[in-house]
Amino acid sequence: MMLRIVFILLLALVAVGGVWSYQKIANPGPPQLETSLLYSSPRSIDPFTLHSTAAPDADNESAAGRQVSNDDLLGQWTIIFTGYTFCPDICPTTMAQLKQSWTDINQVSATPMQVWMVSVDPQRDDIPRLRDYVGFFNDGLDASDQPPFLGVRGEHKDLFPFVRNIGLMYSIPEEDETNYLVNHSAAIILISPEGHQQAVFRASHEPGMIPTVNPTLLVNDLKRIIRYLE
Secondary structure: OHHHHHHHHHHHHHHHHHHHHHHHHHOOOOOOOOOEEEEEEEEOOOOOEEEEOOOOOOHHHOOOOEEEEHHHHOOOEEEEEEEOOOOOOHHHHHHHHHHHOHHHHHOOOOOOEEEEEEEOOOOOOOHHHHHHHHHHHHOOOOOOOOOOEEEEEOOHHHHHHHHHHOOOOEOOOOOOOOOOOOOEOOOEEEEOOOOOEEEEEOOEOOOOOOOEOOHHHHHHHHHHHHHHHO
16 A cells, blocks of 8 residues: 555656656746846837938938838847947947858848947938948848848937937037047847847957957857747
């Protein structure tokens, strides 16, 4: 009788262990990440209207740029970082690293992928200048559906709330300054196809090195995040 009870208890323990193991396999939990933070729940983005380097719908939009809003984030994974065309280090380095990694980035998901470089220098970065800048990095990449890199700008009154809302920052020069640097975040934000903030890729701060997001770690984490979310 005692042996029978022990046997039944052992079977029960095996069954419980099997259920636990199945749950761990079926629901493994958030991925282990190297350089990024996956938000515990998606973060909404306040309504915004900015202008981009996308091909204009009409001739009079060419200089001002095509309007972009929350709707333009839908249906694609969007990688957003702040920068400016006069930036001497972080911005061109980040753009070059993203271009070099673009094949790997673009293959992470069947859903379209796009990088938004949001200019934090509204005084000097107009649409023609931004178009030339991102065009250099788009050169040689497949842009049959849409350009991999999109330049986005806005006046400070529209730009600052958007940048702050996605957890980034930038400095504002004095009105009479013409030759200046803009301090800005080096982190990169991942926006989901539903138009929500999903994760932040943090820059590495090494002594004597430019603070940028490590491109290899970014790709690795991007794969884990999208695999987990999709």
